[in-house]
Amino acid sequence: MTDIILHHYPRSPYAELVRRALGIKGARWHSVIIPNMAPKPELTPLTGGYRKTPVVQIGADIYCDTAIAIEAIEAFQPEPTLFPAPLGRLGALVAMQAGGATFSHAVGSAMAVVADQIDDAFFEDRKALFGMDRERMKKAAPHQTAQFIGWLARLDDALADGRAFLGGDAPGYADCAMGMNVWFQAGFGLKDARLAPFPHVAAWIARCDAIGHGERIDMTAQAALDIALAATPATTAQIDDGCGFTEGQHVAIRTEDPGANTVTGTLLRCTARDIVLLRDDPRVGAVAVHFPRIGQILRAA
Known part of the structure; x- marks a missing residue:
């Protein structure tokens, strides 16, 4: 089974959020250390330029932002849940x-x-x-x-x-x-x-x-790129009615941060919960780059 790969650096607070979530799961995961500042040349082939930390990778599916990364971790390893009762969702x-x-x-x-x-x-x-x-x-x-x-x-x-x-x-x-x-x-x-x-x-x-943080295994950035290259995105298409976009449309996405980088690709999903772009890069092949719907600016490219 493919393991979760976390691209992070030690002092990142949002990376610590994800590390703690992996600890709750008792998960086995791979750690790739990335720079705490741009440029991030070994991460860009996966994300298309998204530069915030952390990024979660599962095969050829790349999750940008902790909100969507948590959903990916929950789906990958449902128990124990990250949304226990009575608080739930x-x-x-x-x-x-x-x-x-x-x-x-x-x-x-x-x-x-x-x-x-x-x-x-x-x-x-x-x-x-x-x-x-x-x-x-x-x-x-x-x-x-x-x-x-x-x-x-x-x-x-x-x-x-x-x-x-x-x-x-x-x-x-x-x-x-x-x-x-x-x-x-x-x-x-x-x-x-x-x-x-x-x-x-x-x-x-x-x-x-x-x-704790679960079972952490160190991994090189190149090994993570090789895993993406050998894998195929596992995401299914879905475009919600009224979202203003169509499947296969060339789009650009960026976070609401004033200096955020723009990521471009082909739209695969646009729902009230998530946005997914398909991208191709010579170092990793086809990847699906996932974002939460909240906090993103999506436009036609």
Whole structure:
């Protein structure tokens, strides 16, 4: 059976979200380390230029954005589910909140602590993609810190009823997404100070951390490209009525980030949940590149 391949780098918070999801699954997966900045020459043949992290690969199907990667992992290995009852699929909406303003508060307030130690190239890359600016980050740090602490307080309230995880007795996608924000702060030495007033959060994240990342096997980028070349996309076509596009149409897609790269290809799927483009590249052959519908701008090419 084909294994899951995760293209990531160690300090990526969204990659940590996926690593935690793989841990819940107890999954066997292959790890390909990619640069934390563009260019990413060993990833581009798979994605067509999508440059955010992480990317999940299953054969010749390439999943860009954690929201669609989580769905792929859930379908590939259904048990144990990432959407346990009673929260169920509401976990995906909780994850969207964790990845929105709260993610910005977690990242901004943590990185501001070491902003002057981060090299200029990193800020130039993130400024082009997200508009991240060193001096603005430093000035905004007190507000962002207050917002993140406010979020921790609300999270502590939610966990005060004695539940083990956000959805009840079993961990899921919501725990992975919420957990990445606490994990990111911990990477900057802020965990103990942040969590001291919030014992329920501290106990919860300890339970999440203990799950681990499953069975990780290192893989070279070339080996991942070779797997894609030898495989065939497993995705089926579906174009929803009223979406404004047709199967086989040449299209371009990009995330809503101001400096996002555009990926072009032939449209295979356009639904309320996902968009899939077929692409050809000499290094990998035909691949299907998957995106969640939310957060993407799709247009005719």
